[in-house]
Structure formats: structure tokens, C-alpha cells
Amino acid sequence: MIKISEVYKTYNEGQVSEVKALNGINLNIAEGDYTVIVGSNGSGKSTLLNIIAGSVLPTSGTIMLDNENITKLPDHQRSKWLARVFQNPLSGTASGLSIIDNFRLAAIRTQPKGLKIGISDHFAQQVKDKIATLGLGLEDKINQQMGTLSGGQRQALTLLMSVMDSCKVILLDEPTAALDPRSANIVMQTADKIVKEFNLTAILITHNLKDAYTYGNRLIQMGEGQLMRDLNTAEKEKLQQNQLFEWFS
Amino acid sequence: MDFYLTALLQGLCLSAIALGVYLSMKIFNIPDITTDGSYTLGGVVTATMLTHQQSLWLTIPAVLVIGGIAGAVTGLIHTKLKINALLAGILVMTALYSVNLKILGRSNVPLLNTASIFNWLNITADPNQNSLVILLIVVILLVAVIGYLLKTDFGIAMRATGDSEQMIRAMGVNTDRMKITGLALANGLTALSGFMMTQFQGFADINMGIGIVITGLGSVIIAETLINWLRITSVVWSLILVVGGAIVFQMVLAVTLSIGVDANLLKLVTAVFVLLIVSLPRLSFRRQHD
Numbered sequence: 001m002i003k004i005s006e007v008y009k010t011y012n013e014g015q016v017s018e019v020k021a022l023n024g025i026n027l028n029i030a031e032g033d034y035t036v037i038v039g040s041n042g043s044g045k046s047t048l049l050n051i052i053a054g055s056v057l058p059t060s061g062t063i064m065l066d067n068e069n070i071t072k073l074p075d076h077q078r079s080k081w082l083a084r085v086f087q088n089p090l091s092g093t094a095s096g097l098s099i100i101d102n103f104r105l106a107a108i109r110t111q112p113k114g115l116k117i118g119i120s121d122h123f124a125q126q127v128k129d130k131i132a133t134l135g136l137g138l139e140d141k142i143n144q145q146m147g148t149l150s151g152g153q154r155q156a157l158t159l160l161m162s163v164m165d166s167c168k169v170i171l172l173d174e175p176t177a178a179l180d181p182r183s184a185n186i187v188m189q190t191a192d193k194i195v196k197e198f199n200l201t202a203i204l205i206t207h208n209l210k211d212a213y214t215y216g217n218r219l220i221q222m223g224e225g226q227l228m229r230d231l232n233t234a235e236k237e238k239l240q241q242n243q244l245f246e247w248f249s
Numbered sequence: 250m251d252f253y254l255t256a257l258l259q260g261l262c263l264s265a266i267a268l269g270v271y272l273s274m275k276i277f278n279i280p281d282i283t284t285d286g287s288y289t290l291g292g293v294v295t296a297t298m299l300t301h302q303q304s305l306w307l308t309i310p311a312v313l314v315i316g317g318i319a320g321a322v323t324g325l326i327h328t329k330l331k332i333n334a335l336l337a338g339i340l341v342m343t344a345l346y347s348v349n350l351k352i353l354g355r356s357n358v359p360l361l362n363t364a365s366i367f368n369w370l371n372i373t374a375d376p377n378q379n380s381l382v383i384l385l386i387v388v389i390l391l392v393a394v395i396g397y398l399l400k401t402d403f404g405i406a407m408r409a410t411g412d413s414e415q416m417i418r419a420m421g422v423n424t425d426r427m428k429i430t431g432l433a434l435a436n437g438l439t440a441l442s443g444f445m446m447t448q449f450q451g452f453a454d455i456n457m458g459i460g461i462v463i464t465g466l467g468s469v470i471i472a473e474t475l476i477n478w479l480r481i482t483s484v485v486w487s488l489i490l491v492v493g494g495a496i497v498f499q500m501v502l503a504v505t506l507s508i509g510v511d512a513n514l515l516k517l518v519t520a521v522f523v524l525l526i527v528s529l530p531r532l533s534f535r536r537q538h539d
Contacts, residue, residue, distance in 0.1 A: 053419075055415075055418070074423075075418050075419065076418045076419075076420075076421050076422055076423050076424070077421070079418075079419055079420060079421035080421065082419075083419070084419045086415065090413065091413060091415040091416055092413075092415075092416055092419070093413065093416055094408070094409040094412035094413040094416050094417065095412060095413065096408065096411075096412045097405065097408055097409055097412060098482070101405045101408070101409075102409075104402065104405055105402075105405055105406060105409055105417070105420045106420065108402055108420075109419075109420045109421050110421060111421075113401075113402040113403045113405070113406040113422065114401070114402055114403060115398070115401045115402075115403050116401055116402060117397075117400050117401050117402075118401070118402045118405075119400075143482075145482065
């Protein structure tokens with residue numbers, strides 16, 4: 001599904017502040033895989049995700065998605081395959097717009113945004129039904145501004161929004177980092193449900209080792225811009241939680 | 250009474266600017282001051298075309314397109330060359346001064362016996378009331394069209410661009426192109442104000458646009474205060490309040506003049522008035538929470 005070959009990324013090349021964020025990454029992610037990436041700060045996880053999403057372009061190397069070379073494609077053109085959930089709940093949704101406006105944009109993520117009014121009663125009902133599956137009681141507030149909701153509610157809605165239109169890959173960049181434990185749990189479970197229900201290829205970055213243990217069928221540890229450990233499904237199943245904690249001690 | 254009617258008519262003439270500034274500043278979150286140049290550009294193109302016996306119905310699209318081009322240039326400089334929006338606006342505004350002078354040929358051109366939108370309909374004998382009806386039709390049309398646009402899928406994407414750029418890019422929108430379109434639209438509207446005003450006052454002047462961006466800003470800020478105060482979320486109502494803001498603004502200036510303030514001080518009064526509307530809500534807000 002995603003094939004990353006020999007990807008290097010250097011920020012501020014040739015300057016004192018030069019940072020080698022990625023040092024020759026080779027990574028193959030199969031369709032339907034739920035890959036969890038862990039690693040300390042500065043290990044290159046976020047850069048890797050941004051390179052897949054297209055908001056950062058690699059210094060060298062290639063990225064293939066579905067046998068198509070997307071290395072040079074800007075982020076807004078990759079959105080026909082990719083949906084994203086950001087670390088900051090504010091980044092995934094537009095605060096000043098109502099919930100239904102946000103969902104309308106999500107519903108036409110892969111299509112051109114034309115000069116017709118797309119929000120109909122039928123669409124509103126569809127959105128309500130979707131939101132009701134979260135069980136957060138937000139289905140009656142679809143005309144409320146997104147900015148009035150809590151971070152957890154917004155992350156959960158962002159997850160739902162990502163499957164409003166056709167989607168193959170979902171990138172989860174520390175989606176629960178800014179949330180309280182209860183909201184974080186809801187978001188992680190919603191993500192898991194969506195990934196399974198829509199058979200998505202998912203990549204999750206997390207600092208929460210318990211989540212890394214619980215979710216996904218492949219586990220990667222990054223360090224200094226390289227892959228340090230790469231556990232497949234069988235290896236991940238054998239992994240004990242305390243072993244995982246030892247990786248970081 | 251006629252005095253205030255004139256202020257009302259001026260307010261309506263300038264409401265297109267207010268709508269334009271509302272688009273650039275509030276919807277796209279870009280401080281655009283190309284306005285001063287594109288307003289004059291609209292007036293200059295109008296005067297030149299009308300004095301060359303061009304039809305009104307050709308002049309209107311020409312004004313919209315040329316104003317749009319001015320805005321698109323600012324947008325291109327801002328997005329493609331990554332230059333601060335304020336600076337991009339100042340550059341285009343400065344360049345437009347020469348362009349305007351070249352189009353107009355001299356610094357002032359009166360419109361004598363030329364076609365005018367204010368002669369388009371003759372509903373009442375009183376020319377001022379007649380102008381009022383025509384201006385109301387134009388403004389209602391503008392509010393309806395912009396109101397519709399902002400509700401479409403494209404319009405939602407426009408609003409999201411100014412709100413969360415990261416989000417809207419992830420939704421597959423090219424934000425650069427969106428901003429260029431938005432600035433083109435805003436300056437097209439601004440030029441339309443120049444079109445209305447030139448015919449209303451009967452001449453085009455190379456300096457007619459100096460400080461006009463403040464008028465637009467002031468109108469939008471008056472409207473915004475009301476929008477927040479009345480907790481309005483409806484797009485169309487926000488637009489109506491922006492038009493209201495433009496009228497209130499001209500009314501305040503009319504009152505200032507009628508109580509005998511020196512006309513030379515008008516720009517100073519305008520600036521102080523805008524400062525007051527911006528700062529008053531903040532001052533009272535502070536006191537509540539101290």
C-alpha cells in the first residue's frame with residue numbers, strides 16, 4: 001500500500017541549525033495494516049508521518065502509494081487517499097464553522113468543491129446518524145460551532161469525518177496527546193472501530209505505550225531518524241507490556 | 250434631512266467595499282490593503298469607459314474583472330512569493346497609483362452627460378430617492394449572491410481556509426489558489442464601490458481611494474461588534490450587518506461634519522472613530538474581569 005524507499009530528510013541543510021530528521025528510511029506498509037510507531041522526541045516519527053501526508057517533502061528518496069509515485073505531490077492532492085488526525089484537536093477541524101459545515105467538507109474531501117449548496121436535510125440526517133454512533137450526545141448540536149466543543153469531542157468527530165468520503169489510509173499523529181484519559185480512551189476506541197469497519201490502512205504515532213501495546217498489528221520503534229525495531233503481527237502478539245516499557249529505559 | 254440621505258447613499262455605495270473587506274479580513278483572515286488602489290481603479294475604469302461612450306453593462310463586468318485582477322496580483326505575491334500580505338497589498342496599491350493615473354490620463358475626470366447607473370430606472374422624480382432605490386437593489390443583489398456563495402461547498406471551503414489552513418489542506422483544498430480567488434473577489438467588490446461612487450459624485454479622482462480601506466475596516470468592525478453582541482451565526486445576517494456598518498460609518502461622519510468639525514480633519518476623525526470602535530469593547534471587557 002505504502003512503500004517508502006531510501007527517504008532522507010534534512011532540515012536547514014548546511015546551516016548551524018541543521019537537523020537530520022530521517023536517515024534512509026525503508027518501509028513497506030501492507031494494505032489493512034494498523035502500524036503503531038513509537039519513539040522518543042526527535043526520533044523522526046512526526047517527520048515520517050508528514051512526509052507520507054505530503055506536508056513535508058523529503059530531501060531524497062521515493063514514496064509510493066498504491067503503486068503510484070507521490071513523492072512530489074503536495075498534501076492537498078494526496079487527500080484523495082489519505083485522511084489525517086492531528087495532535088492538536090484544533091488542526092483537524094475548523095473552529096469557526098458549524099459541525100455540519102465541517103462534515104460537509106469531509107464528505108467531499110476527494111471531490112472538487114463546487115458552487116452548489118451541498119447541505120440538505122438528507123445530508124444533515126446522515127451526519128446525525130453518524131455522530132450518534134459516537135454516543136457523545138453531539139447529534140443534536142450539528143449547527144453548533146466546532147469551537148464550542150472540547151478537544152476530545154473534536155478529535156472523535158475528526159475521526160468520523162475521515163471516513164465520510166472514500167479513504168484508504170488514515171494517519172493518526174498522537175491524536176490523544178492533548179486529551180484527558182477518558183476522552184483519550186474514547187478516541188482510541190473510535191479509531192480502532194473505524195479502522196476495522198472501513199478496512200483502512202492506519203499509521204498511529206503515540207507516546208502512550210499502553211496504546212501501542214493494545215492497538216495495531218505491527219509495532220515500529222524509531223530513533224535518530226531510523227527504524228530501530230519492527231515487529232510484525234506474530235512478534236507483536238508475543239511482546240509483553242513490560243518488555244515494551246524496557247525499550248525506553 | 251437631505252444631508253443624512255446623502256450619507257445613507259454614500260454608505261450604500263461603500264457597502265461593496267465593506268463586503269470586500271469582510272471577505273478578505275474576516276473570512277480569509279488576510280489584512281488586505283490593496284483596497285485603496287483597487288477602489289480608485291474601479292472609479293478610474295468607470296470614468297474612462299463612460300466618457301468613451303461605453304455601455305453601462307460592459308463597464309460593470311470590466312470593473313469587476315479589473316478589480317479582481319488587482320486582488321489576484323496581491324494574492325499571487327502573498328502566496329507564491331511568500332511575502333507578508335500587508336506588504337503585498339502595499340506594493341500593489343502603490344503600483345496601482347501609476348496605473349490609475351495612466352488610465353485616467355489626468356488627475357480628475359468629471360462625468361458630464363454620460364450614462365449612469367442612477368439613470369437606469371426612473372421610479373420617483375426625486376433623484377436622491379431614485380438613487381436610493383437603485384442602490385438598495387444593487388446591495389440586496391450583492392448580499393444575496395455573496396450569501397449564496399458562502400453557503401455553497403466552495404464557500405464552506407473559503408471559510409475554512411481562513412479558519413484552519415492545516416485542516417482544509419487535508420480536505421484536499423489548494424489554499425494558495427483559494428486565497429488568490431478570495432482576494433480577487435474582495436477587490437472586485439472594492440472596485441464595484443469605486444464604480445458606484447464615481448457615478449454618485451459625478452467624477453473620478455486619482456486620490457479618491459486614499460484611506461478608503463479604513464472605511465471598509467471601520468464598517469466591518471462595527472458589524473463584528475454587533476455580530477458578537479447579538480451572537481449571530483447566520484452568514485446572510487452577518488453580511489447585512491456589514492452593510493449596516495458601512496451606513497452607520499457614513500452617518501457618524503455626516504454628524505461630525507454637521508456639528509461643525511473642520512472638513513480637513515475628516516480623516517483624523519475617521520481614524521479616531523475606528524480606534525474607538527476597536528478599543529471600546531476591549532476596555533469594557535477588561536474591567537469585567539479585573
